[in-house]
Amino acid sequence: MDYSNKVKTFFGGKVVRKDLTAQVKGSAVVPTYVLEYLLGQYCASDDDATVAEGIERIRDILKSNFVHRSDAEYVKSLVRERGQHRIIDKISVLLNDKQNQYEADFANLMIRDVPIADRIVTQHRKLLSGAGVWCIIDLTYDHARDAKVRWGIETVKPIQVSGIDLEEYINARAYFSTEEWLDLLMHSVGYEPSHFSRRDKLIQLSRLIPFVENNYNFIELGPKGTGKSHVFSELSPHGVLVSGGDVSKATLFVNNSTKQLGLLGFWDVVALDEFEQEKNSRTTDADLVKILQNYMANQSFNRGNETIMATASMAFVGNTKHTVPYMLKNSHLFESIPQTYLKGAFLDRMHLYIPGWEVRILKENVFSRGHGFIVDYLAEILRELRRFDYSELLTPYADLDATLTQRDKLAIRKTFSGLAKLLYPHRQFTPEEAEELIEFAVEGRRRVKEQLYRIDETFAQQPAQFRYIFKPTGQEKDVETLEKLNLNGSTPEGGAGESGSESGAIAGAEPAKPTLFIGDREFKENQTGVSYRKLFGDYLRGATQITLIDPYIRSHHQFRQLMEFCVLLHELKPLEQEIELEVQTWIDTDKEKDPQKELEKTQAIFDQITESVAELGIRLTVQFDASIHDRFIYTSNGWKIRLGMGLDIYQKPDLYDVANVLPEKRKCRKKFEISYGRL
Incomplete structure (x- = not known):
């Protein structure tokens, strides 16, 4: 059975042709998971006529229901004329304690303080996160003269799959070769796998580790245009992407005025985008960095007298200013991040630094034209897998060097666990495949640690040896970063x-x-x-x-x-x-x-x-x-x-x-x- 038929046989109704996403998107500024939710509803067929009809239906929905900011006044007029109209918009909810009611703000329609029923908020708590959730909303308008509020919300449906069967997903994995599974995941995140080497695929898919691993700290710095923030903004309703220059203690942790929890209390992944100095014109709050540093180490933060435990992973993505050889010779690989974050204790919390400079700039031909998971389905699967720990699978294969700190070993184990969940959710792999994951994990942590030796001399006093004994062969392996190999x-x-x-040499002899x-x-x-x-x-x-x-x-x-x-x-x-x-x-x-x-x-x-x-x-x-x-x-x-x-x-x-x-x-x-x- 070829790849395409195998995918449709084992995951029928859960996959979609990725080129259809580009066809229906047009100018709609809407996340991929919203579009693929609609594609799953209307284009889940191999019949060309049905697919064509479904695409037209989705285009009509986007035209009639999706709210463009430029058309906000027209849509409001439409709701007023009809009394009720269904829209697709991103909404966020706050509690108005003076009025003792919840109120919603609409991102694109640009209306605020719309009352929303307690039952809706109770059912969909993430509406309270402050970052907003894409929803299908039945919006009403009250013409009564004595109406205190004109706008009303009848129903809210967050755009997400209705349910998943994790066991079915895990069992189906056994019918795919590792190369086929890698290709399926690459198609799922939107890329044509034939344009990527095996290592390139691992780098791309490692961006998903924060979605599948609790309390995982990830950083990627590299050139512009390589899709660093794509995964965090487009592929999951459980992750949120915010500008690194706009975060604050209230945004991330707790708003002391309202006692409202910040992003870390609601989301599986919080990604700081444009995480570089020139994007942060104002000085970063040193207390924010300290609190964030403690959270990344302890998975908790304080709200008054209460300690809040959270499982959100942190991702930091930003652009580099110089070439890798320049940085390795003149500074370090963290040189572009805000100065306030350039502290050894903070950076030591990073579990993986992937080499963004190895990722090719995205061009039209690298985007997928094959079948991949509906991203919302994949997002729910990854969220379910967060409940499991695969790090024990490393033990039969590797004995990590004794000079590695506990934080080094934890980072390597968490990266191995995350990659194993992504590539081998059925927990079956060969020694060679285990070795590949081990080396990727060790290299990603070594990249962090070797830069710490340059930034903070206290770390250089006790250098670690990034090597391990590969138990199946008894061979000792030293893992070097690729950029250092290239430079040397x-x-x-x-x-x-x-x-x-x-x-030896003889006196008087020619050299x-x-x-x-x-x-x-x-x-x-x-x-x-x-x-x-x-x-x-x-x-x-x-x-x-x-x-x-x-x-x-x-x-x-x-x-x-x-x-x-x-x-x-x-x-x-x-x-x-x-x-x-x-x-x-x-x-x-x-x-x-x-x-x-x-x-x-x-x-x-x-x-x-x-x-x-x-x-x-x-x-x-x-x-x-x-x-x-x-x-x-x-x-x-x-x-x-x-x-x-x-x-x-x-x-x-x-x-x-x-x-x-x-x-x-x-x-x-x-x-x-x-x-x-x-x-």
């Missing part, structure tokens, strides 16, 4: 000697040439600075005969990579020297409709390359061998290099990306290893 470069490191036999590294090197997905020159240059220099074994040289980009390898050989050798290069490869003829034709086509391409590189002094010969599997480079100067993925190590860059002409800027497409050894 990827040239294999030399040692004191290849195997200890060439170390020995630097000894080349022997051993294994691991490279991460999305890592940059990994050019062929850095990987192989010093090992190929001086070789006159080279054998490249790679069974996968079949596609256009793989032929191009072979040509780049030949160009490197040309650049390494004296102009007058010639190099014999033998390439051993294969074509999987079993998968071809016409194997002979495909073989001839491939041979013709190799012939063209052979003729072209001959001008560079590279004598290329090609052998087709069905028995080869592993990838190697053998050189006449005595080196044997095992290639984890052959030459095909890079993601495909965008057409006008500098990575097309600058190999050091290309991203590795997967995690892989290269082993260097002597023949």
